[in-house]
Amino acid sequence: xxxxxxxxxxxxxxxxxxxxxxxxxxxxxxxxxxxxxxxxxxxxxxxxxxxxxxxxxxxxxxxxxxxxxxxxxxxxxxxxxxxxxxxxxxxxxxxxxxxxxxxxxxxxxxxxxxxxxxxxxxxxxxxxxxxxxxxxxxxxxxxxxxxxxxxxxxxxxxxxxxxxxxxxxxxxxxxxxxxxxxxxxxxxxxxxxxxxxxxxxxxxxxxxxxxxxxxxxxxxxxxxxxxxxxxxxxxxxxxxxxxxxx
Amino acid sequence: xxxxxxxxxxxxxxxxxxxxxxxxxxxxxxxxxxxxxxxxxxxxxxxxxxxxxxxxxxxxxxxxxxxxxxxxxxxxxxxxxxxxxxxxxxxxxxxxxxxxxxxxxxxxxxxxxxxxxxxxxxxxxxxxxxxxxxxxxxxxxxxxxxxxxxxxxxxxxxxxxxxxxxxxxxxxxxxxxxxxxxxxxxxxxxxxxxxxxxxxxxxxxxxxxxxxxxxxxxxxxxxxxxxxxxxxxxxxxxxxxxxxxxxxxxxxxxxxxxxxxxxxxxxxxxxxxxxxxxxxxxxxxxxxxxxxxxxxxxxxxxxxxxxxxxxxxxxxxxxxxxxxxxxxxxxxxxxxxxxxxxxxxxxxxxxxxxxxxxxxxxxxxxxxxxxxxxxxxxxxxxxxxxxxxxxxxxxxxxxxxxxxxx
Ligand SMILES: Nc1ncnc2c1ncn2[C@@H]1O[C@H](COP(=O)(O)OP(=O)(O)OP(=O)(O)O)[C@@H](O)[C@H]1O
Ligand SMILES: [Mg+2]
Numbered sequence: 286x287x288x289x290x291x292x293x294x295x296x297x298x299x300x301x302x303x304x305x306x307x308x309x310x311x312x313x314x315x316x317x318x319x320x321x322x323x324x325x326x327x328x329x330x331x332x333x334x335x336x337x338x339x340x341x342x343x344x345x346x347x348x349x350x351x352x353x354x355x356x357x358x359x360x361x362x363x364x365x366x367x368x369x370x371x372x373x374x375x376x377x378x379x380x381x382x383x384x385x386x387x388x389x390x391x392x393x394x395x396x397x398x399x400x401x402x403x404x405x406x407x408x409x410x411x412x413x414x415x416x417x418x419x420x421x422x423x424x425x426x427x428x429x430x431x432x433x434x435x436x437x438x439x440x441x442x443x444x445x446x447x448x449x450x451x452x453x454x455x456x457x458x459x460x461x462x463x464x465x466x467x468x469x470x471x472x473x474x475x476x477x478x479x480x481x482x483x484x485x486x487x488x489x490x491x492x493x494x495x496x497x498x499x500x501x502x503x504x505x506x507x508x509x510x511x512x513x514x515x516x517x518x519x520x521x522x523x524x525x526x527x528x529x530x531x
Numbered sequence: 532x533x534x535x536x537x538x539x540x541x542x543x544x545x546x547x548x549x550x551x552x553x554x555x556x557x558x559x560x561x562x563x564x565x566x567x568x569x570x571x572x573x574x575x576x577x578x579x580x581x582x583x584x585x586x587x588x589x590x591x592x593x594x595x596x597x598x599x600x601x602x603x604x605x606x607x608x609x610x611x612x613x614x615x616x617x618x619x620x621x622x623x624x625x626x627x628x629x630x631x632x633x634x635x636x637x638x639x640x641x642x643x644x645x646x647x648x649x650x651x652x653x654x655x656x657x658x659x660x661x662x663x664x665x666x667x668x669x670x671x672x673x674x675x676x677x678x679x680x681x682x683x684x685x686x687x688x689x690x691x692x693x694x695x696x697x698x699x700x701x702x703x704x705x706x707x708x709x710x711x712x713x714x715x716x717x718x719x720x721x722x723x724x725x726x727x728x729x730x731x732x733x734x735x736x737x738x739x740x741x742x743x744x745x746x747x748x749x750x751x752x753x754x755x756x757x758x759x760x761x762x763x764x765x766x767x768x769x770x771x772x773x774x775x776x777x778x779x780x781x782x783x784x785x786x787x788x789x790x791x792x793x794x795x796x797x798x799x800x801x802x803x804x805x806x807x808x809x810x811x812x813x814x815x816x817x818x819x820x821x822x823x824x825x826x827x828x829x830x831x832x833x834x835x836x837x838x839x840x841x842x843x844x845x846x847x848x849x850x851x852x853x854x855x856x857x858x859x860x861x862x863x864x865x866x867x868x869x870x871x872x873x874x875x876x877x878x879x880x881x882x883x884x885x886x887x888x889x890x891x892x893x894x895x896x897x898x899x900x901x902x903x904x905x906x907x908x909x910x911x912x913x914x915x916x917x918x919x920x921x922x923x924x925x926x927x928x929x930x931x932x933x934x935x936x937x
Contacts, residue, residue: 341931346845346934347930370848373845381934385934388547398843398846399847401540402849
């Protein structure tokens, strides 16, 4: 996908309903959101407010049911399967709330997984990237352990290493510190912060104010609607500056 | 994605779900193995029977009245006149007429009730029987109506046990006969009857039975191996002589049978073939059961595999990457299962044939290529369909849907 001036992520009146046997459960309403390259965004909100749902849609793991999602100016719902796969392989990665590791596979094998589907990273770089990602999350001593032999925090860190390994443009993290003690939590957050400083866009969901403070922008969701976006204000200010200059 | 990666993903998948892999393989081993085993047992049995029948010359003919098999009562239609007329045909040779006696045979305290055949020396050529000790019946025996007897090997054993029968005198009915020969064992269940028979000169039997018109049986051979021509000759001759109007060649209208061993063999082959088919049918049912087993195991693991598929898609796997991986997994499973099944069945079947040949005599293990290919293909197809179909469905889901699958 060509680089262009369009924002990395832009949603217009985005909506999502789940359908279970004809029964419609609307979960997201009128989401208008713009996220630019290299932002560090925290999404907060009560349980069930639709944070994970929104992340999944933005991370190309689920489709929306109304409105528009533009990824670098391209409409997501017009993308074909191969384009979606390629974006998942190269541009975005996900740290799931429920880890989602391969069972009975080692930490190394789990972290390796995205690399085998990556279209451009050569095989020769794999081992080094895996080792580096595992080191970043401090799991080098556990790299040969099977995923089901790990503690919750170790699983979380394995999932983070897996998300780092391809160095994607955007890393989505759904409560990445939810299962960690404060020390590991700080380790993970500083890893994410470093990635952000290196140019990656980070979007995370958190309950903790302290974690959210790593972000430069906080979006609050309530019952499927954005109730507060700290940069809306910033954007407006930027606009004012623009008009002043003219 | 490199092919290498797909292969290793498939192999890792199999390793990770070792139990499932083993059960699937087992299902296929049993499914394929039982079909191959059953069909090969059937085929070996068929081959065995055919071999037995083939020990007779295929161009030997048997002519007898219909219903002669019924013990105790004579069903007669072939006459001495018929015999002479048949002798006049140009397409026959080795004509051996026969009259059956139902008397008991005695030697000392031993007594047996054999089938006693009054016949001429040609019968031994027609039935491919060879002399073991002494001599066969001769033309002189017949012309002189001599009281001599040739014994089948079993009959000799039953009457004489360890004694040497040659030159001994046995009693048949009211007469004494001198044993002049003992036949070689035919040695198979199918021809056991011949081994228990006792052979006396034709004219002697004729005299004992007081026959002047009818004979029981004629064995002969076609002269140039053209069995159909010989059959037509005999049949039209006998129909003419018996005043049977039968232009449509309907065997049911005749009062006699005239058929070559070759034709008899065809009948036997249809019988054994239906046995093989029957065994094959039973085996197919077990293949079906095995197939349902394979199907179940494949489907039961779908939940876990669906999550895995969702995850792989989430990190960038394309639909075809998933499908190829699952295709490879299924191929490896089913092929290993299939090959183990085939090898197992062949070894087991061979073992059975070895044991069986101890009891039945020469039994060669027979197995056709189709009997291997067909079940193999079926099992592999079932494994593939039920290995891939759920994977295909899962791969079409949104990644998060697949991952959240419960
Ligand atoms: N597959 C589904 N089918 C129907 N409803 C769903 C489905 N997944 C989620 N929901 C509903 O959508 C709403 C939002 O769910 P979501 O997981 O996005 O919440 P969340 O903000 O991430 O909550 P939490 O903080 O507890 O993780 C919830 O009410 C949930 O019940
Ligand atoms: Mg959530």
